[in-house]
Amino acid sequence: MSRALTRSKHSPIVRPAGQPRIGLALGGGGxxxxxxxxxxxALEEMGVVPSVIAGTSIGAVFGAAxxxxxxxxxxxxxxxxxLSQRFDLVRQLLSARADPVVKLFNLLPVRSALLNPEAxxxxxxxxxxxxxxxxxxxxxxxxxxxxxxxxxxxxxRGALRRxxxxxxxxxAIFQPxxxxxxxxxxxxxxxxxxxxxxxxAADITIAIDVSGASRRPDGRNVPTxxxxxxxxxxxxxxxxxxxxxxxxxxxxxxxxxxxxxxxxEFHRFRDILAAAAPAKTALKRQIDRVLSSxxxxxxxxxxxxxxxEPPRPARRLRxxxxxxxxKDKR
Numbered sequence: 211m212s213r214a215l216t217r218s219k220h221s222p223i224v225r226p227a228g229q230p231r232i233g234l235a236l237g238g239g240g241x242x243x244x245x246x247x248x249x250x251x252a253l254e255e256m257g258v259v260p261s262v263i264a265g266t267s268i269g270a271v272f273g274a275a276x277x278x279x280x281x282x283x284x285x286x287x288x289x290x291x292x293l294s295q296r297f298d299l300v301r302q303l304l305s306a307r308a309d310p311v312v313k314l315f316n317l318l319p320v321r322s323a324l325l326n327p328e329a330x331x332x333x334x335x336x337x338x339x340x341x342x343x344x345x346x347x348x349x350x351x352x353x354x355x356x357x358x359x360x361x362x363x364x365x366x367r368g369a370l371r372r373x374x375x376x377x378x379x380x381x382a383i384f385q386p387x388x389x390x391x392x393x394x395x396x397x398x399x400x401x402x403x404x405x406x407x408x409x410x411a412a413d414i415t416i417a418i419d420v421s422g423a424s425r426r427p428d429g430r431n432v433p434t435x436x437x438x439x440x441x442x443x444x445x446x447x448x449x450x451x452x453x454x455x456x457x458x459x460x461x462x463x464x465x466x467x468x469x470x471x472x473x474x475e476f477h478r479f480r481d482i483l484a485a486a487a488p489a490k491t492a493l494k495r496q497i498d499r500v501l502s503s504x505x506x507x508x509x510x511x512x513x514x515x516x517x518x519e520p521p522r523p524a525r526r527l528r529x530x531x532x533x534x535x536x537k538d539k540r
Contacts, residue, residue: 231261232410236397238267239420241464241475245486250282270352270377277350288336327375353397402447417460
């Protein structure tokens with residue numbers, strides 16, 4: 211990592227006085243989730259510090275970074291630097307002679323998946339991310355799926371990187387993360403936008419949806435086998451999000467609108483960030499509207515208008531002390 215990226219990478223965790231508790235949920239969506247960076251920038255620019263964060267899949271990656279107190283500008287710079295060196299990264303991943311392959315690939319037995327998510331995170335995660343949930347300055351939860359029990363698992367204690375790896379372990383691409391005899395895979399299979407798990411811990415919930423729709427390939431009407439495998443999970447995630455929103459709504463919901471990008475097109479990170487710019491503006495507008503509404507409501511409750519004909523001060527004091535002896539002596 212360049213020396214420039216090691217400076218001022220942490221934000222002071224200081225919430226403005228009177229700010230309501232903000233819960234932030236970052237959804238899964240593969241490369242589309244790079245748009246989360248701009249959403250974190252929007253919060254930082256508005257001085258909004260989340261009180262609790264939840265994330266699924268790539269949302270868990272950026273959620274953990276934010277919960278560790280890393281500045282949005284540092285997260286963006288690190289991500290751009292890492293992905294701009296994609297050819298070096300691909301060479302590390304694919305070269306049979308490269309040392310990282312020993313950790314990243316599991317070619318034997320054949321039934322294993324392609325990549326070890328924990329080893330991959332060691333390469334791509336920025337420095338400064340906490341090692342354990344207990345070290346986080348902002349409470350955080352990652353969502354994974356128990357493969358055999360077919361249910362959501364909310365991870366909020368223990369080793370942080372292991373939890374992130376479990377949350378992003380898309381079947382067939384990443385091998386499951388085994389924890390307490392459970393095989394954990396991508397949380398997007400059960401809860402791709404986990405705003406519901408932080409509702410009780412927040413006054414205002416913000417949900418960032420990057421699940422998107424399946425992109426039609428240029429010049430073809432039929433997806434390849436690999437496209438079908440990867441995109442099928444996105445179809446599932448999109449359906450789950452739609453059903454969740456029918457039953458429960460976060461206070462602020464942003465559909466980032468990055469459908470035209472494939473979930474594995476991380477090399478198009480600059481295009482994805484540019485496409486997410488309107489959503490960043492929309493998020494800031496919604497936050498301003500909601501916070502203004504909360505402020506107005508609180509001000510109205512505290513500074514209620516006085517009665518049309520207030521009683522005289524002496525009588526008001528006497529009535530407050532002995533309310534049962536009130537008599538009209540006029």
